[in-house]
Amino acid sequence: MSDGRFDLVGRPRRRVDGRGKVLGETRFADDLTLPRMVHMKLLRSPLPHARIRRIDASEAEAHPGVLLVLTGKDVPGEYGILPVSQDETALAVERVRFVGDPVAAVVALDEATAADALALVEVDYEPLATIATPEEALTTPEPRIHAYGEEGNVHKRAAFEFGDVEEALAGADLVVDGVYSYEGNTHLPIEQHASLAAVEKDGHLTLWSSTQCPHYVHRALQKVLDLPAAHIRVVATPNGGGFGGKSDVFNHEMVAAKAAILLGRPVKICLTREEVFYCHRGRHPVKMRMRTGVKNDGTLVGMTLQTLLDGGAYGSYGVASLFYTGALQTVTYRVPRYRFEGCRVFTNKPPCGPKRGHGTPQPRFAQEIQLDTIAEKLGMDPAELRLKNVAEPNSLTANWLRIGTIGLAECIRRVVDASDFTGRHRKLPHGRGVGLACSSYLCGAGLAIYWNKMPQSGVQLKLDRSGLVTVFSGATEIGQGSDDVLVALVAEILGIEPSDVRAVTGDTDLTPVDLGSYSSRVTLMMGNAAIQAAERARALIAEAAAKRLDIPRERVGFGGRRVFDVEDAGRGLAWREALVAAEEMHGTLGTVGSYTPPRAAARFKGGGVGPSAAYSYSAAVVEVEVDPATGWITVPKIWIAHDIGRALNPVSVRGQVEGSVYMGLGEALMEEQAFRRLPARLSGALVHKFPSLLEYKSPTTHDMPDVETVLVEDPDPAGPFGAKEVGQGPLLPIMPAVSNAVYDAVGVRIHEVPITPDKVLKALDDRARGGPGRYGPDGFPDVEWPEALRVPPPWEGGDGNATNDPERKRAAKLEKVKRT
Amino acid sequence: MIRLPRFSYRAPRSASEAAAILAGEGPDAALLAGGTDLLPNMKRRQQTPRTVVALRGISALRGVRNGSGLTIGACSTLTEVVRDGRVRREFAGLWQAAAQVATPHLRNMGTIGGNLCLDTRCTYYDQSLEWRRAIAFCMKKDGTTCWVAPGSPRCLAVSSTDTAPALIALGAKVRLESAGGDRLLDVADLYRNDGVRYLARRPDEILTEVRLDPADGIRSTYWKLRRRGSFDFPVLSVAAAARLAADGTVESARIVLGAVASRPLVAADAAHALRGGTLTDGAIRVASAAAAKLAKPMDNTDFTLHWRKRVAGEIVALALREIRGDDVRPDRLRLARHGLDSAGI
């Protein structure tokens, strides 16, 4: 890079890990083997809810080839990804909470023997009442699935009000009030989770695992195994897809580590596809009620949102998921007053957690459909309505989120133009339609999941006379291209080629801490840390080169594997010569960089979920054909524009956009984490309806339409060279855009995801009978909301604190003490 | 990784050798052709045969031969069937059915005989041993209740073969060989409406070939309803075949519904209604309604049963319109998610 011009950034390139992947040489967790390695399988609960009376493993232990059987009492330590939800154990200690909850582990010489021996473990269960739905959870306080939580089976509730929203709605010319439902769905990475644990020659434990967050696994292992963190190493193997599904800490990781320690042999486990469905941590099913008020000219005046989340059997990231359902409504459009009330409950199903978009696709679905309805009622063009309300750059939202750059208006204009939305919306023949929707997503959560003041991402650089630069980062390559971003940024700043840089990533022994590949945080956080480290290295080299070339440091340029005089480019040093000079001057070369997100503007309790250094924006137009006789939906084409800030590698960026569109379309049309409850008088069973790749419908090549992708580049000062996230945001507009397009095609509103032909047909029937022509939930369940924390929006005064928080004064005092 | 259970493997060189093994082993033996049905079932412990009798080595069971009509060796892969020009030209319904089975990879492995003998399917049954244990098993395997309809005296698992409805519509026969001799059976008679004992084939018999009479001007078609453009089994399928006179009069007709019962259902009344008339919109409407009446889908496949029931008539109508000569390619494209023309590539 020289004079602000880029050599690498912005150019389509083969990603640095591309060669290994196409050669089949990338080693995923299950590809690893070690001498004397043995195999583990987990016995999982066949009951949705039961107390364990007794476990007899003697027969399994005696089975030829079996080395070890573990049960809950052998690994009793509690853990959980969030400090407030330490509700998991590696194996069930006295209670199982869903079909698939791990109960025992068998380690044997080979996997088949371990699998056979599972059947020999006898477990005596005392069945407990099954809680299958959020409605049941609300009305069934006993038995409690967990002893903690707010009360009964309510895990957590939240309520915030930013300004007097009822007053705002009373002054609106139009208020649209709707209830919506979003079915759960799962990540479905093609790679099944796998882990390999071994005690290495220095006596330290190493766990190789398909995890997005080695740092969090490291913390959990330390707690569960009661070992010093410094004696545990977690290596994140390249993930064969993550999408959030490998960002939690899993039972099998804990148990494999324990077994490796007890046996003194490497222990491997690879989950079956069915087990991956039980790990889940996927999209929460959410019921929603949303009210939006507007003036006749389309100006938004206020919005209320209620969400009820079906959390499944454990906490997971669920408290964060809950807050996220209420966090980002205000980031796309200016909402002057806003109230959010949310509730997460426990049910006897695999735990829900973060899937691509984490907590935000569900309310986005409601919001973007509601805007479509408003536009129609006001006789406005849906694009015009949105453009009118687009949030301001460099502004604060009603809930105190600080927006930086916002390319949303440009995104809307670009997709509207590309798809001829205005020329076709409400104008296509019956059975064909187009729908528009928009979204936003954060570029990394402003707060770590555990309270600390340390950097969220660290990068180290090692450089030496060989010319090689090694860059160390705790970030994890999950397919999104983080290794490529890391290498490209370093190479760009140092004026060398990506092949001159080797990335070492996701290894808690070797790499500085990065919180993990989740929350769309890596490009921004790791990227900024990498830039800082690389610029520090550049300064060291520049100093040495300046001396050698006898020019002022400011005149030293980097590029083309040379370090040169920018005023006389022919005078310079080859890259290796420059490194020799730098080593001579400074001694052994190494630099570090780190990144800590800016402090959030919000001060109120719960305001920690939502703030981010930057927000990405997307707009999508989906075209559909709907057969009025069958409800069959065909999607011929999708247009999407994404505000990426700056595309570091356009090939990867487009891949993330279109991969998001793909996953969004799957959610919109066919993916569903569905459950089957047998007739209660005959059986207490509550099972995953189809834990298989066949029946969980992931779109095939024949189901994927052409996608026209537009990248909007408005560099954000907070991002590395202006880059923002792309891994999650572009998924969000697809589901509401499909719903809006179906409405445009056949005039019925589908207020539930997935949008399936049977629902379309039911809505058409409803309209034929003189009804509103809608399919969706009838109402919102009765939730007892807590008193809302009242936080005046920035334009109504206040300082981001709640005016009615009893803990506030105490907290403020504490904060003061901390800072001094 | 899911592992296969233990079994002994036999690889006979001829059909008679295979028949002799079956005669000796009885119902504890399973025939292995392409493996795409048996091996997943074995991995899920739905079938745990003591002996697996592999038919791969019997070259006589492969290939499409001319004779009076067409004879297709039962171990011909579905890809071989799809790539056969005669099948495509003369037996469009069979071609369309074979072209829509599963995926190209599975068609490269799976055979037409295997597809005809495909185990009945059910979302309560096509599950791992552990999953089925969680529902205390079902009538089809290791249990007593049919969870699809707990009052049902018989198993309601669904006939999910694509090629059977097409072959029944075409009036095809199959040859069954055993140590005791062989017999020809109408494909229509190969099936029973019982999810457990869904085949009239005796355990000691081997389905060795499929016989088709000369097409002789019969037009045929196959329509398959499923969620995705590949992989999925049908949730409803319609095969139709008819001979039309020059003036369009229906001389003979057969309509067969798949995936709505434990066997393919022959819609005799609907076909009868068409005979002697022309395929007017009205006639198609009447026949479609009559055929759809037969469909009694249950809640054990993808999609809701009400919707499957509801749209059955629409799919029958599409099949009949194609027989009439309408250009239904756009409908095919939307429903199948692709035009089928590239199948067998």
Next chain:
Amino acid sequence: MSDSPSMASERARARFRVNGEPVDALFDATKTLLEVLREDLDLPGTKHGCELGECGACAVLVDGEPVLSCLALALECEGRDVVTVEGLAERGELHPLQAAFADLGGSQCGYCTPGFLVTAAALLERRPDPTREEIREALSGNLCRCTGYNQIFESVEEAARLLRARRTEEPA
């Protein structure tokens, strides 16, 4: 391999070719080709996503045709010719499909990639200039959760161009 019964506890033997090299393998008789490739022949490039024939991750070529190694008994590969992803590159030089997938975003996480590559290789053998529709069909047994497929289609098209150009350069 006659019809002598072999129990699972026993080892089976099969001789076949893998990536052009002869293999004489001893393995548990109930193992699938997938298991033998990964566990007995040290070829972990072939992946697995379900082991039930529902994803295409384990696709390999047997006698030139894409099949699912998770549903093929290894002992039925006797005498046959197996190609895995490890067999596509020649002396370290990427196959045009590999180069195109790497350059054009055809591979993201890389896990489904081996299955896509061998399947596409078989397509280009049969059809050097496939249409987009033919590519969709040929790859319709491979699931990818990362890409949304369009960059995969473009990669196959680019590789087809490269291969055709190479063929015209080297008249046989």
